[in-house]
Amino acid sequence: MEKSTADSSNQPLENSEPETGCLSIIVLGASGDLAKKKTFPALFNLYRQRFIQSNEFHIFGYARTEMSDDDLRSRIRRPIPALGFSIFLCYICLQSGLVQMKYTSGSYDTEEGFRLLDKQISEHEEAKSSADGSCRRLFYLALPPSVYPVVCKMIKLCCMNKCGWTRIVVEKPFGKDLESAEKLSSQIGELFGEHQIYRIDHYLGKEMVQNLLVLRFANRLFVPLWNRDNIDNVQIVFREDFGIEGRGGYFDEYGIIRDIVQNHLLQVLCLVAMEKPVSLDSEHIRDEKVKVHFFFMEMQNLNQSVEPIKDEEVVLGQYHGYRDDSKVPDHSNTPTFASIILRIHNERWEGVPFILKAGKALSSKKADIRVQFKDVPGDIFNCEKQGRNEFVMRLQPSEAMYMKLAVKQPGLEMSTVQSELDLSYKQRYHGVTIPDAYERLLLDTIHGDQQHFVRRDELKAAWDIFTPLLHRIDIGELKPISYQQGSRGPAEADELLLRAGYIRTHGYRWIPPAL
């Protein structure tokens, strides 16, 4: 089934990949948090919406934990309040027996378990074989990155598909710094071609993030405005109103920059800042995204070791109580909050600060992109005092985009007031369910579409930017400031924002419209 042509890693290309035929989805790390919260619910939801058919697909779970098939089923069914509906779905799918699921326990570094897994997948493939005998195998690594190389080696050795494609989905953070990420890329790259590797960043699957391309390049309104002549500053913000909640072991090793900023927020920034791609082809889009990274370095400094992030443009925080987690060391220096200014030194963006902010245990849970425009020259209405134009994209919760602008205060007086043009999705698109990012991205992997996945060179460029800063935090040269849980984070972050030129609109607050 595989063609004889090869990509740069000498792995066969899969142009003639089957789109149909028996589909095996193998979740490695099936006992874990991600598998339970995101992967399984997304699969069941895709099934419910008939994007994958029960007569051709089968889920295989694999992990070291000893469990029976039923144990895994009840584990998935156990309710998590925030995931009420998704868990209900899992329950229905499993209870009805429509979605078949098999669990295998085995280690990640020996052949035995993987040979057993291969046998089970092959049996299923034989039972469900399509007319042309083609099959599809999708391995989802819901595992810590430390085990990716050995797991990939075992898949290559024991579990490759003999009559169709084999694809590997890997999670972020992919590595811990430039060197480890490159090593990981080489190790996996020796086993699989780039076209077989799907580096997932679930922010690229969010509705509003996918909308960025359309908004920017399909609207004449934005085309002439989207540059340094009109835009004063851009913020990309992620807030969570809960702490690390049992993920202390993982989180303390990585911290908020590796968990959120280096991947999710930087990917969003690239879509905000990139030039128009030649077409919607996934390589054209990723080519433009990767170019943005090179402009974080000042051109005259390219050959000098000048860091792209300046100390005075970073605020780190750690919430009070973080170190109470049993897996977090008493003197941990790991930031749970970071506000970092990145600057893009190109014709479009020179002088415009991009403020990336992420924090855990804050006062609210939301993520948005906030583009603040410059003041109107020769302001005859005194609007400056009231606030600037801002274009806001609310990624979550309650997807929306709105434009803050000055309008005439309704009535007899000629005075201005801040208002908004508001596109709130719930209100505008009644009854439309916005798919979860993981559903969308899993479907892309099944269809072989890599547009919303991170390419190897993008990943390298992203680590290039953050590695010097991360190393200095790791050795304790930069220290996080303590902040109260449920607050806005350290006050220094708000000061940084003001220094970057952001002007807060006083006396105005956007209220999401009620249905």
Ligand SMILES: NC(=O)C1=CN([C@@H]2O[C@H](COP(=O)(O)OP(=O)(O)OC[C@H]3O[C@@H](n4cnc5c(N)ncnc54)[C@H](OP(=O)(O)O)[C@@H]3O)[C@@H](O)[C@H]2O)C=CC1
């Ligand atoms: N949880 C989340 O919300 C998100 C997680 N991710 C990423 O997904 C991946 C998995 O995350 P998550 O499910 O939270 O992680 P977990 O800590 O829950 O680990 C998943 C499974 O991996 C196995 N495992 C854990 N530690 C080790 C180890 N040191 N060596 C070998 N196996 C180990 C365990 O299975 P067993 O012992 O049974 O083999 C565990 O059930 C990570 O890369 C994470 O960054 C990405 C986005 C969101």
Ligand SMILES: O=C1O[C@H](COP(=O)(O)O)[C@@H](O)[C@H](O)[C@H]1O
């Ligand atoms: O990747 C991660 O994302 C989640 C937040 O995802 P969201 O889609 O709910 O915004 C975060 O909680 C987790 O720490 C991180 O690993």
